[in-house]
Amino acid sequence: xxxxxxxxxxxxxxxxxxxxxxxxxxxxxxxxxxxxxxxxxxxxxxxxxxxxxxxxxxxxxxxxxxxxxxxxxxxxxxxxxxxxxxxxxxxxxxxxxxxxxxxxxxxxxxxxxxxxxxxxxxxxxxxxxxxxxxxxxxxxxxxxxxxxxxxxxxxxxxxxxxxxxxxxxxxxxxxxxxxxxxxxxxxxxxxxxxxxxxxxxxxxxxxxxxxxx
Numbered sequence: 001x002x003x004x005x006x007x008x009x010x011x012x013x014x015x016x017x018x019x020x021x022x023x024x025x026x027x028x029x030x031x032x033x034x035x036x037x038x039x040x041x042x043x044x045x046x047x048x049x050x051x052x053x054x055x056x057x058x059x060x061x062x063x064x065x066x067x068x069x070x071x072x073x074x075x076x077x078x079x080x081x082x083x084x085x086x087x088x089x090x091x092x093x094x095x096x097x098x099x100x101x102x103x104x105x106x107x108x109x110x111x112x113x114x115x116x117x118x119x120x121x122x123x124x125x126x127x128x129x130x131x132x133x134x135x136x137x138x139x140x141x142x143x144x145x146x147x148x149x150x151x152x153x154x155x156x157x158x159x160x161x162x163x164x165x166x167x168x169x170x171x172x173x174x175x176x177x178x179x180x181x182x183x184x185x186x187x188x189x190x191x192x193x194x195x196x197x198x199x200x201x202x203x204x205x206x207x208x209x210x211x212x213x
Contacts, residue, residue: 006111008090009131011043011069013157013178016211017169018043018093019204020073020161020183026052028195032187033060035197037068039204045093045181047073048080054087061088078104085110093181095136097125113159117141119149122156132157132178139163146176166203170210182207 005013012018019036021044023029033044033056044060046053053072060070071091072084078100081092085108092105095115105112106129113132114125117140122133135141138160146158160172161181169180186203190196 005131006109008069009111009157012091012132015041015043015069016173016179017041017204017207018045018071018159018161018179018181019186020045020047020181021050021056021187022047022073022183023050023192024189026050026056028192029056030059030063031195031197032192032200033070034064035200036187036204037064038197039201040208041186041204042068043071043179044068045071045073045091046089048084049074054083057084057087057089061090075101077101081105081110081112082108093134095134097121097128099128102128102130119153122149122158123153126153126156132159134181135160137162138172143172143175146172150176166206167210169207170213173211180211 019041046056069090072089073093075081075092075094081101081104091111093113097114102112111131113134114130115134115136116122116125125133135158139162157178159179160177164180164182165185172180187200191199
C-alpha cells in the first residue's frame with residue numbers, strides 16, 4: 001500500500017493527461033511524440049507493441065524538454081519492465097498485474113501503474129506498491145465504476161484507459177480519476193500516415209481544455 005507517491009507519479013497526476021502512443025512503425029515516432037508535447041501534453045507512454053519502442057523511449061528522453069516524462073506501456077513481465085527502465089522509461093504501465101514486474105520496477109525507483117478491471121484487482125495492485133492503478137478497458141466499466149470504487153477505498157488512485165475521448169476526459173476526472181490515458185482519439189493512424197502533426201497538436205489542446213477548461 002502506498003504511503004507516499006513517487007515524484008514522477010506526482011507530476012503525472014498534475015499533468016492529468018497521458019498520451020498513449022501505439023504505432024505500426026517507428027519511422028515518425030519521435031515526430032508524433034513531439035507533436036503531442038507541443039500540444040501541451042507532457043506525459044507520454046510509448047507502448048512496447050510499437051516497433052523499436054525502447055529506442056523511441058531513449059530518443060524522447062534525449063530530445064524532448066526536461067519537463068516531459070516518458071514511460072513504457074504494454075509491459076507484461078519483469079524482463080520488459082527492466083529493459084524499459086534501462087532504456088530511460090520514467091514510469092511503467094501494464095494492462096495487467098504482474099507482481100514480479102511491479103517489484104522489479106519499484107526496486108529500480110520507477111513507479112509501476114498496473115492494470116486492473118475489478119475492485120479486488122485494483123486493491124491488490126495498490127497493496128503491492130503501485131502508485132496509480134490503470135483501469136482497462138475503462139469504457140466497459142464506465143465512469144460510475146470510479147465513484148463506486150473510491151467510496152470504500154478513497155485513497156486509491158485510478159486512471160482510465162480505453163473509452164477516454166478528447167471531450168469527455170474532464171468528466172472522467174470529475175468521476176474520480178486522478179489522470180486519463182488517451183490513445184487513438186488523440187493520435188489516429190490517418191494523422192500518422194499523413195504526418196498531420198498540426199492536427200495532433202490541436203487534438204492535444206482540445207483534450208487539455210476538456211480537463212482544465
